[in-house]
Amino acid sequence: MDGRELLQFCSNDYLGLANHPKLIAAMQDTAAQFGVGGGASHLVCGHSSYHHQLEERLAKITGRDRALLFSTGYMANLGTVTALLGKGDHILEDRLNHASLLDAGLLSGARFQRFQHNDMADLERRLRKLPADGNRLIVVDAVFSMDGDMAPLAELAALAQKYNAWLMADDAHGFGVLGESGAGCAEFFGLSQQELPVLMGTLGKGIGSFGAFVAGSEALIETLIQFARPYIYTTAMPPAVAAATIAGLNLLSEEPWRRQHLQELIGYFREQAQAFALPLMPSNTAIQPLLIGDEQAAMALSAALEQRGILVSAIRPPTVPVGSSRLRITLSAAHSKADIDCLLAALVEVLAA
The missing domain is CATH 3.40.640.10 (Type I PLP-dependent aspartate aminotransferase-like (Major domain))
Structure with missing residues (x-):
């Protein structure tokens, strides 16, 4: 993206098949x-x-x-x-x-x-x-x-x-x-x-x-x-x-392992996010929204993640109700646990800033 390589957590390529x-x-x-x-x-x-x-x-x-x-x-x-x-x-x-x-x-x-x-x-x-x-x-x-x-x-x-x-x-x-x-x-x-x-x-x-x-x-x-x-x-x-x-x-x-791997990543991400007290919304699917609330705050967090090499889009009104702006994190079978750890570390850092 603009000459930089980013780790993406906002696509719908849930099984990682788009580039197979x-x-x-x-x-x-x-x-x-x-x-x-x-x-x-x-x-x-x-x-x-x-x-x-x-x-x-x-x-x-x-x-x-x-x-x-x-x-x-x-x-x-x-x-x-x-x-x-x-x-x-x-x-x-x-x-x-x-x-x-x-x-x-x-x-x-x-x-x-x-x-x-x-x-x-x-x-x-x-x-x-x-x-x-x-x-x-x-x-x-x-x-x-x-x-x-x-x-x-x-x-x-x-x-x-x-x-x-x-x-x-x-x-x-x-x-x-x-x-x-x-x-x-x-x-x-x-x-x-x-x-x-x-x-x-x-x-x-x-x-x-x-x-x-x-x-x-x-x-x-x-x-x-x-x-x-x-x-x-x-x-x-x-x-x-x-x-x-x-x-x-x-x-x-x-390749049924793709679905199995994705489910493991979802469980791992939610478990670690809970340990870090991240404001995740209740979801057991590949869509893992992080509720921020304020529209400008969500945009700022998305920009801060991008500076750290992580691409996560901010979702804001009118797509979602006023006061419920969020980072819509999506996981894929193309991700590894190391990728999840990288995302979590960046989230903890930007939320604490």
Whole structure:
């Protein structure tokens, strides 16, 4: 960065796959064969054999009937919610949902409510008051991107069944990381397609490539193909990206040590941070926010860390509520315990200054 080498703790490359030789080779080889661009939208002539293979792999990994590729997670959320809901329907979202989900809810035309973060009593109270007519969709982040905590998906699934609602989970920060095989939140919580009918995941975080997908039933995917405008009216991801993603999915099973190592680092970091009395927020995922509060103080701490060779971005309003500015530390399987020790030493130093 500006000629300096920094130790980075703010990327979403949770498994350290973005620079893996197998992903690089897959992208290079496929670009040599198919070229650089996607060429057209999926429904015109942009859907290659690599896209098809990738969708089949994603469906199998997540235990769903089918999967559909989107160019970004933002587009996947926007396309899915607006395809499923309209005027006369109801959408209930966690207050801390990602901006793309909040935007999707507002754009859908459905009656939009936000329940208190991970508060099942508040959600049930709102569900109980809904009129009988119209479709109902409960939408949450599986792992909340700024706090790092997880949604209680099993409880949410039970409420969805009780009140005749669909449940959608944005697994952007869980896919590839959560679950015994890295299949994400559905595997972690043991939720079937019926219990969690709408599953979105991204491919540019745990998998190390780019793009997103929605997985679910045959009816869901056919509905999205016909009505999800961000899918229909945009160029498909390049086939080379799809090929690199397939290589990333292969590594989920070939190199399980990455998930194991990441979990060990998370435990080690939290244990050491507690010993140093660092103000960590409660999280058992790779996202480890350090709550600072004041916006200027968070920016100053980020700058002080950068001077010491550590790159950690400060997150401030409007991304997070006023008074909750933080250093959003993210861990990766590419880190070592020595890297964690280096980060901890720098944090202790700048917080004491």
